[in-house]
Every structure is written in C-alpha cells, then in structure tokens.
Amino acid sequence: MTRYFLHISLATALLSVTAVSQAEGFGINTTRLVYPQGAGSINVTLRNGSAAPMLAQSAVSRVSSHAEPAPFTVIPPLVRLEPNSKHNLRILENSSSLPADRESVFYFRASAIPGSKPGTGESDNHLVRFGIGNSIKLFYRPKGLPGTALDAQKNLQFSRVNQGLKVTNTSPYHVSFAHLSLEGKNLPLDKADAKMIAPFASYTWPLPAAKGTVKWVTIDDHGGDNAFSQKLP
Template structure:
C-alpha cells in the first residue's frame, strides 16, 4: 500500500501549496443585502508579504443567465501585498419580489502577479463563489429562526421539505434516523425541495442550517409526517 501512502502525501502537499498560493482572504461566506440600505459590502485581504493580486468580481443570477440587478464595484482592481479593500454590492433596480428573499451568486477571482523569468511558470487563479441574499424590508419572522419552521414529509423513497418562510434556508446537515443526506443544499422561500432517502433510513429527521454569519445552527429534529 506504499503507492497509496505516497499518493495521499502528494495530495496533502498539493492542497498546502494551493492554500499558500491563494493568498486572498474573503471576509465572509455570504452577503446579506438589506433593501433598506443603499449597499452591502465584503472585504478582501491580501495575506501575502510580497505578491500582489488582480481581483476580478461579478454577480450572476441563481438559475438563469439574465442580467443581475446587483453590481459589484470595483469589478477589477490590484490588491497589493498586505492590503485590504472592500467590494461594494449595489442594487441598480429591477423587478424583485417584495415578499421574500432573492438569491444571487458572487464570484471573486484572485490572479497572482507573475515575475519576469525565462523559465516556465505555473500561475493559479483561484475563484470563490458566495451567495448574496437580497432581503426586502418588512418580511415577517426572523431569518435566524426560519430553519425551525421547515416541514418535512416522507413519500416512499423520497424526503421532501417545505419552506413556508420568506427566507432561504441553507442546510449544513440533514439526516433521517442517523443516515445523512449528502449535499442537502438550500431550500428557497415559499418552495419545496426533495431528496432520495439513503438505504435503510427510518425514524425522525434532524437538521442544521447555516445562518447569516456563516455559523451553524443548533440541531433540530422532528418526526416525519
């Protein structure tokens, strides 16, 4: 099994190199844009001591290629070593629901500067994707408590969740009788989501969600209806 050990060591070293090359730290895992405010923002920090980066960012709609009503400024800039800058997310207007959240994807690509050299160089551009939630004012309920209002039902080999709230609920973990559902994803407001149950799954459903700050909620469980 020496080949397996060597391969694992190689993978670990590659991951360490990737982390060292990345160099740019984003100040959050998601952005909440409250409609009562003109803009939202998130920081990007270059943790390298000598290497500058080119930072490119843009926002995409969740499920289609139409133009997003949210823009990022600045969309392209140089971030010198040890420096920090803020990306500002601005709503430019357009038809968005007033009774529930809308979700978009923010893309942030960091491209390290290259040194002049006659030898071959490997450059790695790292792209991160973050969810941006546009939240209208006056929504009923509390976004931090929305995950507790979910309704789970079982239909044969499938588990269905209904979200009656106006907030998106991103799952950290969903399991039935201790058997975890992989890549549970996110259920949209006033919508449903369905998964195929793991083999032998029986008993109550338990789940945890991810809140506005990227933190994990306490576990919640309920019998299946």
C-alpha cells in the first residue's frame, strides 16, 4: 500500500503534528482490489479510526502517484466520515475497451482531510491541515483468462542470462512479489517493474553469476502470501 501526503493549507507549521495524528486512523479495508469483467460493481470500505471527523475523496487512477483519468467511477466520490466509523463505496466500470486477453492494473486512491476533535477548542485558523491518503492496486480481470492468478504466481519462469537472473511471466495475470532471493541473498524489489511483473513480461536482475535456488513470495488476491522455490538449471 502506498501512502502519500497532500498539502491542504498553510498556517503554523509547528502545530502540523496535531492534524496528522488525527488522520492516522484513516485507511482502506483491503490492500488490493480485483474487478471481474461483468461484475457491475465492486465494493470498498473506507475507515476513520480517529476521534475527529474527516472529509474523504476517492477515485480510480491509471497511476498511483497522482490522479489520471481511468475508466471507473467511484460512488460517492466524496464522503464525510464520522469519528470511529466506516463507509462503503461502490466502484463501477464505465468502459468496454480494456484488453480482453490480460489483466489491466489501475489504482484506487483515497485521501482525507481531518477536522478538529470535538470539545478541544481547536480553530482551523491556527492549524495546518494535511490530507493523508492511501493508494492500492485495482486489477481489472477479463472473463475467460486461462489458468488462475495463483497458477501465474507459481509458474513464473526463472533463468540465467548473460545479464543476470531473468524472470518471465507467461500468464495474462499480474504477479506481485513480497520477497525474492537467490541462494539466500535478497534481490532488490525497489523498481516497479521488478516488484510487479506484468502479463507476458519479463525482468532481469543484473548479477555477476546467477546460480542456485530461487525463492519467491507473492501476494495473492486477498493480500496473503504464497511461497515458491525453483532450482536454476
């Protein structure tokens, strides 16, 4: 889950910690979403675990870092979250032009501006208000794809190449890594193309000598972990 902060207004910077701490209870009830083709809509829940009300705004974007139009509508896009409450939202697909032979990935982005705690006497004129938010992946999954997402995670193909260790995803599903190692040495997952292997795509880690056993842990549709291993030929 990606967390990002959005500057809302500028007042007294020394008091900004108060506003941020109020927003610590804001979140989404899951770490990823799967939208099956023809579903009509799927649900997602926002939560406010703090003692202050919040105004939350949500949308689906083509990228995680900022808003970029995507073929989905969130209803309602703007909600008031009462203290220690939850609110269910619906996500609707509004396009039929997405690829039918593979998954597409989008990002559900939700941000909230915290209000003041009841009875504290806080004034909006004397606080910095920050929006705190979350971004999670939304996978659009067409009907009739061969195999399953779990098959895709299990059947990744690792091979030695001149440049190092190559992984190939021959499936129509995205595969996200939680952990990857070769002979007990962790391999970096800091790049987006390494962290998540797109359908029918590959990625190569530059290594002087790729040999031994590859162990990888993937993230499933529900945010759980699956562990696999393969000895390089």
